[in-house]
Amino acid sequence: MRRLTRKYLFWAALCAAPLLAVYVATLIVGRPPAMAQAGAAWIIFGAAGLGIAALLTFVIVISRRLLQPLDDLAATLRAVPDDQLAPATSEREIAALANALETLRAEIEESTRSRAYLDRLIASISDAILVTDTLGTITRANDAAADLLDYQRDELLGRPLQQVIDVDLESKARPGELAARSSDGTFLCRDGTAVPVSYTVAELRDGETIEGWIVAAQNAAERRRVENRIKFLARTDPLTRISNRMQFQHQLQQNIARARRSRQCLALLYLDIDRFKDINDTFGHGSGDRALEIFTQRILAELPEGGIAGRLAGDEFAVLLSGFATQREALDTTTAAAGAILASIGKPFRIEAQEVFITSSMGIALYPRDADNVIDLLRDADAALYRAKRAGGNCFELYSEEMSNDAVDRLMLKSKLKRAFERDELRLHYQMKYHLGTGRIAGAEGLVRWNMPERGLVYPSDFIPLAEESNLILQLGNWVLNRVCEDYRSWQRSLVAPSRVSLNLSLKQLQQQRFLEQLKSILRAHSISPTSLELEITETTLMDDAERTIQMLNALYAMGLHLTIDDFGTGYSSLSALQQFPITTLKIDQSFVRDVAIDKDDASIVTAIIQMGHSLNLEVVAEGVESKAQLEFLRQQGCDYVQGNLFGDPMTADAVLQLLLDEASGGLQHKRLFA
Ligand code: C2E
Ligand code: MG
């Protein structure tokens, strides 16, 4: 009914419009003109009227169009059953309509604004953002996502999310399992390249309804690179690139656990480079590092399959061999591997154009035979290593139970050694030195022994290293010096000029601040001339702190003492290094002399040392001479002096005196040997 009334009103207004237009035009232009001018004037009036009519018609049509949605809205509202509508008067109705319209407009405006806002927000985020619908089809993506995946942004829209998330993660991307979970994963680029990402997937919800998913991802390549680097550094020794102590112990722990579960055996090999300090001291730390690298490469080259190598500290390394079904198998494989590793390590290599040899000692312990946990297994392998070192190095030892008693013994021995001085248990024996050309006595070397009541005579190799671990060596050195002086003094009472007497000095003694004064005061106390005394310093001691040692040796030399390099050939002294020391004698280490008659290499080393010594105006002594063949070889090479068991064991001071007296009265004790 209301609609019908509106229609009549509309058409009435349309018909009335031209009349109204003429009337308005008359009001504007004035009274109708005289009939004489009627023609032109009416044309003007008519046109104005028609123009205004057209304008009004236009206004009405437009307003009708505008009102149409309102009409429709009202019609819809009217279609709603009356009981659902509040009884409304027409004013209320219009107010409600206006309200509905306003709300609608505000919502449209709000949603347009928030969508634009959302777009701007997504675009501004530096993380890659992908929005999907409930089926996982991408509906929005920002530029960061397009960059990350190497697509144009529009190309991403409409694709299934699974296409850019690596297959492994597909299960994660299934709706329902995605709820705001942050993971590390891999996204796939357009060309199939995998990009490491860390990403979060969250549900887009409207109340209870899931409307889709939003995935935010970050390129994690750099972070993962840094993480991997940190992990690598925390677990790896940077120089040798094998496991460090922490990591090795961790691996050992894991392997022990595995061996326990599968009832298998494993072996731990503990390695230490023999006299590594010499390499550092002689060639510098750069070369020391190079030697460690070579050492590592050689271990790795000989490592049986599945073996693990680690660097535990400076020159200490360890190897883990696992997966042995029986103890027998473990022993066989491990000893074979240990032999191969030692042989490979022993091959010469070059440092600064010099040929260098390194050897290593090795201790081996087995799980479960020797120990069932990391700490005990390491301790046992270390005890076996100690034994290998004591055996002279360049060998391996398998752990045995008595070795753990060794450590206890060592402690006991130390405390006993302290008391040995008070109890007067130390002895000094002398080993004679002979002039090779004449066979005459050329000197005597003092060698300390410990006469332990419960053990008998103990040799220096069993207690000097212990004494060197503490300051006991200083006390021992002083004791020897006093003893030598006393003995020499007593020989002097029977002989005008007993031959020179030598004694061995250890590094710690030489490093003492007041060593020179002490020595002088002892010599003075016994009225011994420094020229009667010879000091033997090992090659390695000499090189330890060369600059300081040179000063000390110069002072000793100036006093008139003779200085000898002991155990020559075991260090790495170069000719030029030797020239800086004021030494008078070179003593060739007995390890070269031992096989000089049967081993070509040793023969040429000894020959070279003799020649080199002579070219530096040094006298050369060969120690450890045990056979006539060795003596003959040394004679041919022009060696100056010899020392060794061939001429008898080290003897007491009284026996020395007897020998000296015999010789003084014309007897030549080893006449036949030197003939
Ligand atoms: P060293 O000074 O090189 O002494 C030579 C060692 O070789 C001595 O061992 C000697 O008994 C042994 N020897 C000599 N000739 C032969 C031989 O023909 N065959 C064999 N197999 N061995 C031979 P010793 O007395 O056991 O001394 C070992 C080392 O202990 C000495 O080596 C020396 O470095 C050190 N030492 C001995 N006495 C002292 C001391 O009073 N003070 C210090 N600091 N060290 C000492
Ligand atoms: Mg010596």
Ligand code: MG
């Ligand atoms: Mg020696």
